[in-house]
Amino acid sequence: MTKRPAENPEAAEAPAPPAEPRWLTEGEQRTWLAYRHASTLLEDYLDRQLQRDAGMTHVYYGLLVRLAEAPRRRMRMTELAEHAKITRSRLSHAVARLEGNGWVRREECPSDKRGQLAVLTDEGYEMLRRSAPGHVEAVRTAVFDRLTPEQAELFGEVCRIVAAGLQPAGGDVPWLR
Amino acid sequence: MTKRPAENPEAAEAPAPPAEPRWLTEGEQRTWLAYRHASTLLEDYLDRQLQRDAGMTHVYYGLLVRLAEAPRRRMRMTELAEHAKITRSRLSHAVARLEGNGWVRREECPSDKRGQLAVLTDEGYEMLRRSAPGHVEAVRTAVFDRLTPEQAELFGEVCRIVAAGLQPAGGDVPWLR
DNA sequence: AGAGAGTGCTTGAAGGTTCAAGCACGTCGC
DNA sequence: GCGACGTGCTTGAACCTTCAAGCACTCTCT
Numbered sequence: 001m002t003k004r005p006a007e008n009p010e011a012a013e014a015p016a017p018p019a020e021p022r023w024l025t026e027g028e029q030r031t032w033l034a035y036r037h038a039s040t041l042l043e044d045y046l047d048r049q050l051q052r053d054a055g056m057t058h059v060y061y062g063l064l065v066r067l068a069e070a071p072r073r074r075m076r077m078t079e080l081a082e083h084a085k086i087t088r089s090r091l092s093h094a095v096a097r098l099e100g101n102g103w104v105r106r107e108e109c110p111s112d113k114r115g116q117l118a119v120l121t122d123e124g125y126e127m128l129r130r131s132a133p134g135h136v137e138a139v140r141t142a143v144f145d146r147l148t149p150e151q152a153e154l155f156g157e158v159c160r161i162v163a164a165g166l167q168p169a170g171g172d173v174p175w176l177r
Numbered sequence: 178m179t180k181r182p183a184e185n186p187e188a189a190e191a192p193a194p195p196a197e198p199r200w201l202t203e204g205e206q207r208t209w210l211a212y213r214h215a216s217t218l219l220e221d222y223l224d225r226q227l228q229r230d231a232g233m234t235h236v237y238y239g240l241l242v243r244l245a246e247a248p249r250r251r252m253r254m255t256e257l258a259e260h261a262k263i264t265r266s267r268l269s270h271a272v273a274r275l276e277g278n279g280w281v282r283r284e285e286c287p288s289d290k291r292g293q294l295a296v297l298t299d300e301g302y303e304m305l306r307r308s309a310p311g312h313v314e315a316v317r318t319a320v321f322d323r324l325t326p327e328q329a330e331l332f333g334e335v336c337r338i339v340a341a342g343l344q345p346a347g348g349d350v351p352w353l354r
Numbered sequence: 355a356g357a358g359a360g361t362g363c364t365t366g367a368a369g370g371t372t373c374a375a376g377c378a379c380g381t382c383g384c
Numbered sequence: 385g386c387g388a389c390g391t392g393c394t395t396g397a398a399c400c401t402t403c404a405a406g407c408a409c410t411c412t413c414t
Contacts, residue, residue, distance in 0.1 A: 021310035031333030038336035041343035132199035156208030159215035166218035
């Protein structure tokens with residue numbers, strides 16, 4: 001409910017906002033709803049495509065991509081989690097699964113005995129090479145083919161602003177522990 | 178991997194794309210990554226805020242909002258699922274949980290004995306009224322306070338385009354069964 | 355060197371989502 | 385009216401994510 005309820009919520013508010021909430025304008029509501037729809041549908045579309053063609057969700061796929069682009073195709077767990085914007089816990093579970101698939105292997109970190117390296121296997125790389133064309137096609141179809149270059153550019157700009165504001169470094173609260 | 182891999186993938190492609198994949202340009206890659214970051218962080222941020230202040234995720238919250246805005250605060254299950262862009266199955270589980278919380282109640286549909294109506298209870302409405310200010314504040318903080326009105330407007334436009342393209346009605350494939 | 359605090363990662367349980375069935379009712383055509 | 389197919393919704397199992405601990409190692413300070 002980003003819109004004011006029918007009745008007047010004067011006193012007795014939730015913990016955070018002290019005064020009258022700054023409700024969204026009509027236009028902001030429409031924008032917000034549009035964003036919600038777009039991101040829900042897009043997430044779904046990409047997850048289905050990748051689940052079908054690569055046997056994993058978009059998040060897992062993204063992890064493999066990051067590994068593929070890292071030097072020596074390996075990365076510290078924490079660093080990988082930060083790049084992917086997910087919690088360490090989630091990454092642990094994810095790598096366990098990907099390890100089961102033979103796409104990732106773990107290695108001890110030579111410089112820190114607590115540390116673990118996630119390493120993309122050759123199998124993993126090969127899987128990525130096979131499914132990349134289908135994925136990029138899906139992204140194009142769903143997004144870039146429908147936008148003018150100017151729209152795409154501005155969309156990127158907006159996303160960068162929003163992401164920066166929620167970044168643990170950029171904001172002032174460490175949302176991702 | 179929306180970027181071309183290091184080696185040249187000439188022959189032996191994935192099922193879908195027949196010829197050389199249309200890889201993303203440098204700028205498109207940056208935009209895509211920014212979108213992924215923004216949506217991941219935003220989803221997380223909102224879910225945490227609502228989990229903390231309202232005891233449910235953003236999706237569940239959205240369902241209650243839709244019910245609150247529906248005539249007589251009730252809606253057919255299928256219709257609600259379509260509005261929320263989720264599967265019927267997911268909605269069934271969700272309503273079961275919300276029913277357990279006392280925020281939603283089910284009613285038989287008078288005109289179709291197969292049908293079910295999800296009805297927002299008074300408790301549910303009250304919960305919404307209490308948590309709405311905190312939620313709208315979070316949305317403002319994360320998004321609208323950081324964008325100029327022009328940026329917000331264009332962002333909404335882009336989202337509408339993308340969503341329309343993925344809509345079962347708008348596209349040509351029924352992604353949501 | 356050693357205690358205490360911090361870091362890196364994992365674990366298990368609780369809850370959410372998806373997928374494939376499945377049941378009940380409606381609709382269409384004979 | 386009755387069979388076949390379609391629709392509305394639910395169910396259970398498999399999998400994913402979160403949350404709260406927990407273990408092992410490192411760092412800091414004395």
